[in-house]
Amino acid sequence: MVSAPWINPQDTYRDDIQGVRAIGAILIALYHIWIHKVSGGVDVFFVMSGFLMTGVLIRQLESTNRIQPFVFWGNLVKRIAPSACTVLLATLFLGYFFVPEPLWSQFIKEVTFSALQIENIGLMRNSVDYLARELPPSPVQQFWALSIQVQFYVFLPLILALVLGLSKRPNSTLPFITAIAVVIAASFLYSVVETTSNPVSAYFNPGARAWEFFAGVLLAFLLPYLQLNAALRNALGLIGISALLLCGILVSESMKFPGYIAIIPVTAAVLLIISGAGSSQTPAKRLLSHPWLKALGKVSFGIYLWHWPLLAFTIEYTGNSHLSLPLGLAIILLAVVLAMATNRYIEEPIRKKKYQAGKAWAPYLIGGAFLTPVLATAATWSYYIQSTIASQSHYNLQQAIINDVSRPDERQDASHIPHDELVTVKELLPDAYTDGCHQDITSPEVRICTYGDRHSQASVALVGGSHAAQWLPALDTIGKQGRLKILNITKSSCPLGALPDSDPSCMEWNRQLVEELSLLKPLAVITNSTRATLAESPEHVPPSYVQQWKKLESLGIKVIAIRDNPAFDFDAATCVARHPEDALACAKPREQSLSSIDPSIAHLRTLSNLNLIDMSEFFCTQRTCMTVTNDHLMYRDAEHLNVLYVLSLTNELHEKLARTSPDIFPPTLIVPRRPTQSRN
Structure with a gap:
């Protein structure tokens, strides 16, 4: 494995990035509740994820001289599984009361896909399934974005280890940067083509989204070389904030997404990362580092996960997809409260717990402990439905034929x-x-x-x-x-x-x-x-x-x-x-x-x-x-x-x-009928 003398160890934690994540989460909620358009917030999350997770691997490489995928994945399991599974289990419970019976099977299937982090694959399949295309969005559909992130996290350390391992010049990042640039270009072109031909499927397609993550990966390696003055950083920050806030407005409902339109939120994220680097305090960085935004950014993951089932169940209960301002604000406030509670009582205690050296498998046990109740509940509910089909279908089929219509x-x-x-x-x-x-x-x-x-x-x-x-x-x-x-x-x-x-x-x-x-x-x-x-x-x-x-x-x-x-x-x-x-x-x-x-x-x-x-x-x-x-x-x-x-x-x-056609179908009664009693 090559060494990494080019690594800049600065900025292991950045307040301004928390601010960007907070704005992204709130924008997603606002657009989901009232505007019903693409906000660009998810795309910003993807770029930030690529940048931050690459930074984690860079620091791992610097400290151990090698990339350790098992450790990297374990830390992610410990970070993601507790809150994600908590939301899924709560959604399952509430779904029994709010999800209409004809949608139960699909709901349970999507909960299972979400728990296994393949919800985006399930939604891609539904987009081409003639019988499933018209189904309403499920209360766990927001997990498609997390699924793509997890899929990216699975391959990221392997890709970095492979490309860095093949580098023949220990003091140069050029081979690596070239390889990542090729991946970005290929994924972007695929996204444009696929979005044009299959826009619904492309929206959930990890191949069409990979370039957004790898834009963050590339930036993690290039950032130490970017020496910009404070004025230019501030200008980039203001442009980035403007692009982030205006993305949803600039993208009309007729535009197919992601495709080339995703350049807007991706560029916004890149500019905000660049503008906030270093120790200089620009106005844009100070704005994004505001304590309120920092606090929301810390729980932005939870806000994203909680707001969607709250919205879905509210729409189901009220029967109205156009919510009033007070009701929409109540959903956002409740999502924030639940996110903070999840962070304080579930995420933080688990994250702060220390494990003895050599117990790299401990995070996986934690993930399994949270995942098991979700899968067990979904399996039990699914078994009930399948048993109902098996035990009742034959009886109902016969009754349907013999009862008078x-x-x-x-x-x-x-x-x-x-x-x-x-x-x-x-x-x-x-x-x-x-x-x-x-x-x-x-x-x-x-x-x-x-x-x-x-x-x-x-x-x-x-x-x-x-x-x-x-x-x-x-x-x-x-x-x-x-x-x-x-x-x-x-x-x-x-x-x-x-x-x-x-x-x-x-x-x-x-x-x-x-x-x-x-x-x-x-x-x-x-x-x-x-x-x-x-x-x-x-x-x-x-x-x-x-x-x-x-x-x-x-x-x-x-x-x-x-x-x-x-x-x-x-x-x-x-x-x-x-x-x-x-x-x-x-x-x-x-x-x-x-x-x-x-x-x-x-x-x-x-x-x-x-x-x-x-x-x-x-x-x-x-x-x-x-x-x-x-x-x-x-x-x-x-x-x-x-x-x-x-x-x-x-x-x-x-x-x-x-x-x-009496010559083909003789006019005789097929099945003796038993009159049904009027129920009016």
Whole structure:
């Protein structure tokens, strides 16, 4: 290992950096509560983390002539785990009372991800998961930033040891500086490209954020060489403070972040670090070193962690995301109080505790002691949910089929819906999802799975996107009772007929699909006839649908098209859980979802193979589209039907299929019905 004669041991603790951290934490809270934009405070934290943690490793290298990752990580575990796990455990407890039941599974999953410091990875996955993209932010979503920091801390000592070890000139930092500069440039370019193409995923992507940390790393090595006079340092400090305070204003809501826009907060952090270096007291440094800012900076980590669940639970309780000034200030004040209490009674006693030499593993035991209750609580809660699914799903599936279905009624509410259905509604999916048969958004491969009577020679193909796949539970039952094989050929966000906003793979999938259908020769293709999911456009039949129907007509394949169900601009299941006795709070006027006349009817004149089914009477009254009946939640999210409700419509769907295609679906009752008692 090389020696480090260039290291400047000054400034092991800087009051002005505490002030910067305080401003960053308060800005984050202010923007989260009232402004709902990017503040730049997190990016400042990233730069500061890179700078401060590199300083820790530099001093370790100077004192021991080597970098000790195990010791470095242990100190971080002792610093981070107690407060982070305390917040997570408190959030878990409060979540039981404030988080709506349909969101329990996702909430527990995110708590686990946060405890394991991979919350950003989970959020990246949700951003491309068609069924999870519309979920509201969880009370632990703020842990994405801490997760990226911890991931950076894992690799930082290894990278520094590698680069410094490869340096051939002990008295020169040039090879190291060059290597770090290359990392910064590569990460920045990746951030710009990824933010342009996948902005939601890029926001949580550690690769797109690495350059911010390494800007601080590079500055830690360059700072001793920067000899600036007091006037220039003061100018840089004032510019840095201005950039930090104005970043959120300069970044408009239309700008994709981080990308190149993150230069603003990163530059602000770099300028503030440079301006505060040395012993000279500039006005900017004196401002940032104010005792109040120092005190807030000391607990800025806790403020960041506590403010978000307080905000999330307040919004959930009040039902209003636009909080008043007094209520918002109360959240900030409570976050500060909790942060100070956490620091005084948990962080400081643990941090000050001394350990005997050779007990480098002691911090890890402390981390494990705090982590275990969080994971144990989350696992217990998750086990309860999974047990509910396992023990109740089969019973509920059977009951959904045999009970008589209640048609939508504006007087109905959710007060009699079983609690288990609220808990499991998002976990019960059509079998095509759990079997891996429902193709993802980006893959063009056509996957085919068989349901219904798998041994039957007669087959019907269920084709399209998720709005087609949601009918599989009912069709599976119909196929089993009617000795008909059901071929599931579906793909996320890709109907039969690619749309302008579909993933490019959808076009290729549709091309291959027609080829497969020409070989399979099903008796009919069941798909969607209209598109009613876009708030900005009325229900319509996309031209691409008609083009594919014509191709199937040329192949002699019948098309049975089911009218699209209404969609909502909110998570319907969660809304019902929040308003169990007010069904109209989770409804919308029919004319906002469906046309007065099914627009697909116009194509009956020109297509001999087209047959239409309209199930809208089971979603809407004459005036209102509902999300709940007396018996079931109708939706599992904003636009997809609840599996149990689809099953309850099995006979109704079969009756309509039998009317339009009696040669395929004999007009016999599928399952004997047991009338349900009115609960109004």
